[in-house]
Amino acid sequence: MSRLIRFFTKILDICKLVPMLPVVVIAAIPLALLGDWRPWGNAMAIPVLGNPGFGQWLVIALVLVIVIDTVRGMIDDLRHGQVGVDVLAVVAILSTVAVAEYWASWAVTLMITSGEAIEEYAQAKAERSLTALMEAAPQTAHVVNLPGVGRGFAADKGDSSDGFRRVGSASAAAAAHRFDTVPVEQVQLGDVLMVLPGETVPVDGELLSGTATLDLSNINGEPVPREVFAGARVMSGAVNGSTALTMRATQVAADSQYQRILELVASAQESRPAVVKTADRLAVPFTVLSLVIAGVAWAVSGVPTRFAQVLVLATPCPLLIAAPVAYIAGTGRLAAAGVLIKAQDVLENLGRVTQVFFDKTGTLTVKQPQVVRVEMLPGAATRLNEDHVLMMAGAVESYSVHILSKGIAKAGAEALARLRQRFEDGQRLCPEPEASWPGHGREYPVVKNINEDAGKGVSGEVNGHAVRVGRLSFAAAGEDGFLAVGEAAPLSPRSGQLPLRGGAQQKDDLRTRFGLLQPDEMASYVSVDGRLIARIVLRDVPRANAKAVLAKLHELGVTELAMLTGDKRASANIIASEVGIDEVHAELFPEDKVAAVRAATGAGKTVTMMVGDGVNDAPVLAVADIGVAMTDGTSTAASESAQVVIMNDNIAAVPRAIAIARRTKRVMLQAVIAGLVLATIGMIAAAFNLIPVVVGAFLQEAIDVVSILWALTALIDRD
Template identity: 40%
Template sequence: MKCFARRSPLRRALTAVTRPRLASARFASVLLVVTAVALVAGGAAWLGGARNVGDWCWAAGTAAAVVPAVAWVLSALGRGEGGVDLIAVLALGGTLAVGEYLAGALIALMLATGRTLEAAARRRASHDLRALLEHAPHEARLKSGDEVRTVPTARVGAGDLLVVGPGEVLPVDGEVVGATAVLDESVLTGEPLTVEREPGTRVRSGTVNAGGAFDLRATATERDSTYAGIVRLARQAGAESAPVVRLADRYAAWFLPLSLAAAALAWLLSGSAVRAVAVLVVATPCPLLLAAPVAIVSGLSRAARHGVVIRDGAALESLGRARTLLLDKTGTLTCGRPRVLDVAAAPGRKPADVLRSAASLDQFSPHVLARAIVDTARERGLRLSLPTHVTEEPGLGATGTVDGHRLFVGRLLPSADRPDWARAAENRAVLDGAAVAWLTVDGRLAGAVLLRDPLRHDAPRTLRRLRAAGIERVVMLTGDRAEPARETAAVLGLDAVHAGLGPADKVAAVRAERARGITVMVGDGVNDAPALAAAHVGVALGARGSTASSEAADVVVTTDRVDRLADAVAIAVRSRRIAVQSALGGMVLSLLAMAAAAFGLLPPTAGALLQEGIDVAVILNALRALRADATERIVLAPDVEALIHRFAAEHDDLREVLDAVRDAADRLGAGAGPEALAAVGEAHRLLSDRLLPHEYAEEHQLYPALAPALGGPEATATMSRAHTEIERLARRVATHLAMADGDGGPQAEQLDDLRASLYGLHTVLRLHFAQEEENYFSLAP
């Protein structure tokens, strides 16, 4: 069969969304052609001396608009809305009654033009939302043994093996099988660069296969997949009137009787029906009813372009008025995955060797800390050995043989006889809120790996932008312990922290904050879903978040970047401002024109032309919501983004240098023996060979490239000063080493300054790296 009996639910959704809009747009276009032809034909007849023929043409054009205008009024009344188009019907009938045929033809053309402009504006504004819908896959290729057959996506079940060909859209969420997949995720994330996904990696429906064919193991049905949820949101986008649009309807409720009263009063006082018709002409169609929906839909479209799908206009308008922001911690403000913070080594060992040994053993462990250790070792270019005889005890750790030595990596029981370096590592873990994975080699304690869920690089910039957009209060709601929560809050400058919360506690906190004003809740986990539903606006980070949180949310951020929330709020604030500005501005202009017409200063024909201009002006103003604004994030050139990615990758590689500097300082604390001096020498070698060249390249390549986008070279001046301080401290360490070589070892009076220089260098480097990652590297996707 060429076509299937059952269409995909996504395909039915697309048809339901697009068909009514297409029909309405076509009818408006036909009416515009008819009224324009009638107006031009009448004008030609008048110029040719056939005035009766001209009047008949204009009257025919006027009459052609009366029937649809009446239908629009009845349709609006049937929906319980104010029939503001009633003014248009009265104006059209009035011009026919008083013989102002040219004015009637102009009103008919104005009415058709307004409807056509509105349809075109909505079509343009909803382009990105339609793109989401039209992109929805409706077929999949199911693989059974050696046979591949095409089936509707609705028939795909979890566990099915699918084949995704080049250029095809992933029909459901799944896991890459076999070959590495090269994907274009721009529809979901807004980022144009392709990404590689290794076998075993989870991928989302809606992305495009930008490489060769690969197998996909379905992990969800079509209905439960990522893209289906986005399509459901897109269907609703704009379907419900936003409060600002309903505000326009309330204005229209008194604008209609005001217009009728003004027309009646003008007729009563002047005795001229023509003045009454002139008042009705400039009062219709009401531009505020055109401008507000166009601005709101424009905002929805622009947000979708940034990888943020907003459920409806009401959510967009509420987002633009929000003053309180509630945030989950894990996965929202932090990366949601542990990362290696530091590596401590026993005397006689190097931090890099400790990390390599721990990662070699942990390669077969499914534990989240083990995966973090392995990932960090690979990022630093360490060559891992293959472990043998590996066993793992849940909750304790893994044991195995690596390079002929018996290794253990995991949690040790509390003990009072730990060596000094181990107690220092424990203290550091407590102070930093980190977990510790200990390494023993042949039964002896050899090192420790400290791990922590790090702050997202884009989180500080995001919160600064949100406060600039009008957010006055930022509160963290987390189930995590109080100590790490307070540390994160201090770094970000949050107004309040509530730690140790369960789902019910989060809901209670959200309800308490709702009393202060419009409240936005942001989260990504299943436990966040009730809190998202309780807030005025729930925002789900859908890239790694749960289906439950996405379903409960009003806004879904489809890319794994929290700064897109700041984009959405800035767009919402601007769209709402433009909607109100356009609606009220158009209404004020109409009221002024009505006053002029009532006093006989504006005849019907001139009034019709003026009102047409007002309608066009407010629609064009509303479409400004589609354009970028200065409050949105900085957009960088591709070559600058490439530089950022390069230096960000180098930061990962240089963590080994920071570990070596800290290790050398620690060893000096135990005395200035040959082992400590060797550690200082190794740290100096790494500084000279790797770190200082990196800082020099940043200063002369990255910073000049970033300066234009950041507003000039002054924007990077403080970071350049940090480069100077890093170089000064590195030279100071080199001088101490030179003096020590000449004197047969460092003298007692050197030790304090050498140790202070190393600790100072480590501190400056950590701060400098964090500042660059927050201020510069977070600019690139």
């Protein structure tokens, strides 16, 4: 029963989209039962039409309504720069009336109205992913209006977030009952907003609640909800989890992340790629060819009905509907894969890419240098191992803003997890002598007295131990200005110290004891309780899937893969060899990158693509045939210089986008060619009187359905 209800619901929806369709279907009843009924006798006989019956007059009326509506649509198309070629349908339906083939006239009206319904269905199906994005757009926002938090307080005090933390953070539940729901366009900068469970974040802002769980799948396709903490950026379009959150608006709706995404989607929907425009233009010669075949058939046979027989089979639908449906479907597939394009022309050009330029840092590699190993200082006999060093260093580096800090902090968190797991597995051989040192047995390290010396390093206490991480001179220096180098087993300050006088030579000696770094490596040194004990080595590591992605691009026929970077050539060459780059351009200034891409872009049939982060690489993205900005959904997606935006920060989206583009164009051509060939064969058969006019009208509908359904196969994931 439920299936039957859904079926009739869909039928009702289709009838709402095309109101004339049920009228045309019902008109078949009086045509069949009262077609020749003439209660007026011969009083309504007119030239050409003769004396139609009651049911036949109803069909003529339907024909006039549909012809007027079709002509109006053709005029509107011409005003918008599109070719109005529905003239075939108009001539075909009028010709069937002229030769008194009223069932054929009814069949053509059914074909036109049902064709509109099929077109609406196909467009909706093709735009499903895009429509989902549009429908998820936030419409309202809850502006908190507690004492000391509302707009008046923000205006007086200048910072509503501080007011909320003082007044409202202890009573977030109460805040849920003290807000005004307003249209999202009315949200002002600094407003404190409440987002209830399951609601969409209305504007970009800063999280005021302690924690929140956000579903970012609408933004970047990320399947797993992300947990964020107080002070984090929250983006419009994210869906809140199971608890209410409070946030402070940092952007108005028009400037927020989701609105920028919607602008990209809207521009892609409204654009028409060159190949679709070409298909529109091809409809004109097809119309002329159809009229010539119909005219010749009439002239040779001497039978006017032959003209109508041919024209009811002449359908430009594969050109007018199948081509744009295929491209909308391809655009929707890209959106579902986390790739947004600014115009459908980009989809066409994507399939023709022959050379791809990549930025190195953050594109081919991860965004921050990662820890690759920990080197314990030879002769520094301690009871600490590599994981303890990483745990302590990561704890203090988590408070730093240095370029290496995030990599060390991440490695420290992983080391902490390993230490905890070993403890749970029964290992009790801790480096700390039983419980005599502070922090023994704690689940998380206790960190105190953090101090960062800009450009040198960061220091602090971790579980009661003094930890210094940074440059060699910073980490190894004791309070008395001496380099402290560990030699004895006990951990005690300043044992085995070397005087700092002549320090440059001593630092070189220490580096030699650690070993030489590779050209692409960098290091931070670690001391614990005044003793230099280890060196943490980091490097700009390739993305885990970079090599496979570049190999896939070669498989797709991309002939050349190049790297553009301002980094040292030695470092660039190492990354290039690891991921499979063909050509390296290193030590470049921004203008050098632009020149390299411009030279390739102007070289004959080469279609170039530049893949970068969309901000630092903006000039290069602009000069390439296709600029691709990679983001993770937390940065501005709508880069002015990029035509393609990857929302999930996954480099695998590059070959996937190319594969989708190529398949979309292939499916479009198949749908168009198959439809036109079938229509042409049908017209020739009708010209020889092999297909009756009524049968031809229904056969044309079948050709339309085949071509449109074939175009919709562009939605199927076969790449």
